Amino acid sequence: xxKIETNKQYQDxxxxxxxxxxILKNCFNAFWVGGLICTIGQLILDICAYRGLNEExxxxxxxxxxxxxxxxxxxxxxxxxxxxxxxxxSLIPITGFSNSIVSPAMEYKSEGYIMGVGAKMFTVAGxxxxxxxxxxxxxxxxxxxxxxxxxxxx
Amino acid sequence: xQKLGTQTIKFDRPPTVLETASIVGPKEAQGPLAKYFxxxxxxxxxxxxxxxxxxxxxxxxxxxxxxxxSGLPADSIDYCFAGDLLNQCIxxxxxLRELNIPYFGIFGACSTxxxxxxxxxxxxxSGAANNVLFAASSHFCxxxxxxxxxxxxxxxxxxxxxxxxxxxxxxxxSSSGTGPFVTHATPGKIVDKGIKDANNMGAAMAPSVVxxxxxxxxxxxRNPSYYDAIITGDLGYIGKEIVIEMMQTYGYNVKPxxxxxxxxxxxxxxxxxxxxxxxxxxxxxxxSGYLFHELKEKKYKKIxxxxxxxxxxxxxxQQGESIPGIAxxxxxxx
Amino acid sequence: MDMFFQSLNIMDYVWCFVVGGLICVIGQILIDKTKITSARILVLFVTLGAILGGLGVYQYLxxxxxxxxxxxxxxxxxxxxxGAIKGVQEYGLLGAFIGGTRAAAGGISAAIFFGYIAxxxxxxKMKKQ
Numbered sequence: 001x002x003k004i005e006t007n008k009q010y011q012d013x014x015x016x017x018x019x020x021x022x023i024l025k026n027c028f029n030a031f032w033v034g035g036l037i038c039t040i041g042q043l044i045l046d047i048c049a050y051r052g053l054n055e056e057x058x059x060x061x062x063x064x065x066x067x068x069x070x071x072x073x074x075x076x077x078x079x080x081x082x083x084x085x086x087x088x089x090s091l092i093p094i095t096g097f098s099n100s101i102v103s104p105a106m107e108y109k110s111e112g113y114i115m116g117v118g119a120k121m122f123t124v125a126g127x128x129x130x131x132x133x134x135x136x137x138x139x140x141x142x143x144x145x146x147x148x149x150x151x152x153x154x
Numbered sequence: 155x156q157k158l159g160t161q162t163i164k165f166d167r168p169p170t171v172l173e174t175a176s177i178v179g180p181k182e183a184q185g186p187l188a189k190y191f192x193x194x195x196x197x198x199x200x201x202x203x204x205x206x207x208x209x210x211x212x213x214x215x216x217x218x219x220x221x222x223x224s225g226l227p228a229d230s231i232d233y234c235f236a237g238d239l240l241n242q243c244i245x246x247x248x249x250l251r252e253l254n255i256p257y258f259g260i261f262g263a264c265s266t267x268x269x270x271x272x273x274x275x276x277x278x279x280s281g282a283a284n285n286v287l288f289a290a291s292s293h294f295c296x297x298x299x300x301x302x303x304x305x306x307x308x309x310x311x312x313x314x315x316x317x318x319x320x321x322x323x324x325x326x327x328s329s330s331g332t333g334p335f336v337t338h339a340t341p342g343k344i345v346d347k348g349i350k351d352a353n354n355m356g357a358a359m360a361p362s363v364v365x366x367x368x369x370x371x372x373x374x375x376r377n378p379s380y381y382d383a384i385i386t387g388d389l390g391y392i393g394k395e396i397v398i399e400m401m402q403t404y405g406y407n408v409k410p411x412x413x414x415x416x417x418x419x420x421x422x423x424x425x426x427x428x429x430x431x432x433x434x435x436x437x438x439x440x441x442s443g444y445l446f447h448e449l450k451e452k453k454y455k456k457i458x459x460x461x462x463x464x465x466x467x468x469x470x471x472q473q474g475e476s477i478p479g480i481a482x483x484x485x486x487x488x
Numbered sequence: 489m490d491m492f493f494q495s496l497n498i499m500d501y502v503w504c505f506v507v508g509g510l511i512c513v514i515g516q517i518l519i520d521k522t523k524i525t526s527a528r529i530l531v532l533f534v535t536l537g538a539i540l541g542g543l544g545v546y547q548y549l550x551x552x553x554x555x556x557x558x559x560x561x562x563x564x565x566x567x568x569x570x571g572a573i574k575g576v577q578e579y580g581l582l583g584a585f586i587g588g589t590r591a592a593a594g595g596i597s598a599a600i601f602f603g604y605i606a607x608x609x610x611x612x613k614m615k616k617q
Contacts, residue, residue, distance in 0.1 A: 003403045007348035014349060014357040018392055019313040021520040026310070030516035031509035034560070038508025039501055041555035050492050059558060059567070060594035066559065067595060071602035074306050075610035083308015088515030090308055091526055092533060092560045093508070098599045099308050100530070105603035106612045107304035110204040117607040121600065124307065124527050128561070129596065132534040132568050133588055139542030140572030140584025147576075180614075198614045295614055305612040309526050310519070351523060 026087050033082070033089030041066055041093075063094055070095035074102040100124035155279050159373030162340045169278040170331025171271075171449075171486060172285070174442035175220035177212050179294065179320025182431075182439065185420045190443035191321075192219055198295055198320060205296035206240060209322075210249035213238065213291035216322035216442075217250060220287065224326050228255070231326065232283035235270035237261050238291045238434055239318075240300060245291050255287065263463030264388050265342070266290040267323060267438035268482040272339040274327040275484075284329050291322035292433030301352070301468055314354040316390045316432035319419060323438025325446075334449040338374055338485040342366040344465065346478040352471050356393025356416070356429055359462040362479035363389065364400045366460060370483050371406065378408045382454040385445065386481070387437035387461035388416040390430030415440035437461045449488055456487045500554055507553035511560040530561055537565025542573070567591050 004010050041062050048058035070090075073079040079099050082090050090096055101121055108120035122129070158164050176191045183194035193215070202208040213236065221228055234253065236246035237260040247259055262269035270288030277283045297318040298305055327336065345362035363386055371377065378384060378401075389397060394414040401408045415437045416430035441459055448454040460483040466475065515529050524532075537560075540546040546566040549557040557563055568588040575587015589596070 001399055001403055004400060010347040010361065011349065014354065014392075014396070017396060018354055018357065021310075021312055023517065023520045026520055027513045027516050030512040034512025035505035035509030035556070038553075038556045038559045039505045041508075041559040042501060042504040045555050046496060047492070050495060056591070062555065062559070063564075063595040064598040067598045068602055071599070071606055074308075075606040077306060077610075077613040079308045080306050081308075084310055086308075087310045088512045088519055088529070089509075091529065092512045092515040092562075094559055094561065094564060094595065096308065096526075096530065097561055097564065097595075098602065099306070100527070101599045101603040102606045103304040103306035103308075103612075105607040106306055106610050107299055109607045109611075110206075113607070117604065121603050124303070125530075125599070127527060127531045128534050128564075131531045132538060132565050132592075135535045135538035135565065136542075136568035136572040136588030137584050139538055139569040140576045140587060141581070142542065143573045144576045144581060144584060295612070305614065307526075312520075312523070353523070 029085055030087045030089035033086035034093060037066070037090065037093040037095055066094050067098040070098035071102045074099050075106070097125055097128060100128075155276065158338070159369070161343070161369050162338055162373035163272070163276065164338055165275060165279050165336055167279055167329075168335035168337045169275045170328045171334050171336065171446065172326040172328040172331050173220055173224035174323065174325040174446040175216050175223055176323045176439040176442035177216045177219070177321050178435070178439050181294070181425065182319055182321055182419060185425060187419055187440065187444045190447050191439060192443070195320070198293070205293055205299060206244060209238065209240065209245040209291055209293035209296050212249075212293070212320070213245055213289055213322040213324070214249035216291070216324040217253065217287065217289050220324040220326055226285060226326070231255050231285045231287050233258065233277060234287035234289070235260050235273050236289040237266035237270065239263065239297055245293070245296075246289070249291070262461070262480060262482065263465050264292070264432060264434050264436065265461040265463030265480050265482050266434045267441065268387070268459060268461035268484050271325065271327065271336070271484055272341060272482060275336040275339060278327045278329040281329070286327045287324065288327065289322060289324035290434040290438040292318050292320070292435040294318045294320045297433060311428055312353045313428050314351070314357070314392055316355055316388065316416060316429050317420065317427040318433035319431045319436040319439060321435040321439045323435060323442035325442060334446070334486045334488045336484060337487050338370070340366055340370040340373065340483040342481040342483070344478045344480050346476055348476045350474065350476050352466070352477065354392065355388070355432055355464045355477070356390040357396060358464050358477035359479035359481065360389055360393040360396040360400065362481040363397050363460055363462055364404070366481040366483050367401060367406070367408070368404060370458070378406055378411065381411060381456045381458045383445075383457045384408055384412045385440070385457060385459050386414045388430070388432040389414045389462055390416040390432065391422065392429050418444065449486060452488060456485065459484050459486060503553045504556035507549065507556035508559060511557075511562060533561045534565040537562030538569040541566035541569030564592060564595065
């Protein structure tokens with residue numbers, strides 16, 4: 001091995017030395033767990049539809065149930081184990097969003113209900129709401145600009 | 155006391171490491187070094203309401219334990235140095251607020267234990283003190299909460315990540331005694347090779363170890379083979395390999411007698427700790443438990459302990475700063 | 489209940505599973521290959537979902553894979569965008585501000601409420617591994 005002088009050389013050397021994540025195994029687990037969570041969602045959707053609920057209500061009920069299950073598992077200290085196993089498989093579905101709100105709420109309870117639970121609840125999920133909602137407003141405004149003729153402004 | 159070369163202190167009347175004490179959490183209690191620790195905890199809260207209170211209790215009890223073990227009356231301890239990883243070192247200052255011994259809070263990230271040991275030795279040899287206490291602590295849960303994510307967040311740890319050791323190590327340095335003796339100390343410089351990945355601390359800190367080791371060997375005229383064991387604080391598997399290979403490029407072969415506390419404290423395969431242990435308590439408990447025991451038993455006669463610290467916080471990481479490393483070395487010989 | 493199961497189409501479930509799984513695999517590859525933190529992945533996906541939803545592209549995926557497209561966080565973004573467009577159609581500019589959040593209100597409120605409840609009764613525990 002050559003002597004390492006520059007930061008660039010060191011970074012390259014460290015990249016070579018550091019083991020990579022077991023990506024194939026991770027992807028396989030993410031695939032089937034993620035797929036399974038979506039399939040459970042589909043089942044709930046179909047049950048709602050079978051009971052005659054409309055699409056929007058069914059979708060909301062599905063979200064709430066999945067969020068509830070994920071919150072419940074987080075409260076039982078089980079979700080982090082699923083997350084460790086499934087990675088993006090439990091993070092990307094709406095279950096991950098729920099976990100990212102519930103876990104800081106539990107963690108920061110020690111700092112009280114106002115500045116702890118209330119304020120820190122959004123440390124991880126806050127950005128999702130900020131960027132998701134902002135993007136949707138922009139989409140709405142762009143849609144408005146392209147469809148001004150057909151829409152009456154308030 | 156005199157200065158050798160660029161940065162090494164040689165103790166002319168070497169102070170003694172009089173006694174040490176160690177307390178570790180449940181995971182460390184399942185590790186390969188369990189039998190060397192004084193106290194093994196069954197749960198991470200230890201009857202407290204928060205992780206922070208639990209860590210304070212751990213360092214408090216470790217300090218009380220070392221005083222009891224030493225047989226010294228508490229008022230014969232002149233000063234104490236202590237530090238930890240939580241913001242403004244609250245574990246140490248809250249844990250030791252009832253100790254009633256003049257207190258210096260110190261921060262060297264995970265190098266704090268040896269930083270305290272060096273400062274204690276200097277005070278003891280200078281004549282300013284007869285007995286000086288030093289301690290450091292860390293807690294997996296409080297560290298995760300402060301530096302990473304809530305415990306219940308379902309994320310994956312990359313293979314380069316390290317596991318913060320829960321526990322505390324404490325020791326007493328005495329100006330007189332029968333050893334083991336602190337003979338040399340090489341305080342390290344801050345070394346930053348531009349690593350930004352907070353999940354690869356070993357790689358961020360390894361260059362500082364190389365820097366300190368080179369200075370130590372040059373200043374003292376010693377070779378790696380002089381020591382029975384050269385032990386770094388918390389580089390883990392990746393950092394350890396980097397040190398071996400980088401030292402090779404400078405013509406030093408440290409491989410035969412070199413190891414790392416982060417590698418020693420956990421069983422990588424069984425305990426799933428990825429690149430090994432880290433945190434102030436990693437080197438503090440391994441020295442106070444295992445290494446001190448081996449010195450007392452004369453299994454090791456000369457060791458070089460190099461505690462390593464990553465001098466960053468979560469704000470600096472978010473602002474895209476690289477991670478400066480530091481490594482302090484101390485020779486303990488019988 | 490038998491009637492219900494007879495009404496299900498197996499292929500719907502197969503595509504739901506496959507598409508949902510694949511969206512997660514894309515996230516996993518990003519995590520493992522780029523070291524992007526999970527919070528950033530969620531933001532990226534929700535924004536992408538909103539943009540694709542706004543362009544009308546995501547609707548095809550939803551028609552094809554059902555919950556396989558709506559349950560991932562991209563579907564949350566799609567839902568927000570769809571709501572915003574619907575809002576604009578009903579209320580004009582005002583709708584851009586109320587439509588999105590209204591469509592996602594159930595999910596957001598549920599997560600906040602459950603988070604609060606969990607903090608009342610549950611305690612974080614050390615990871616065993």
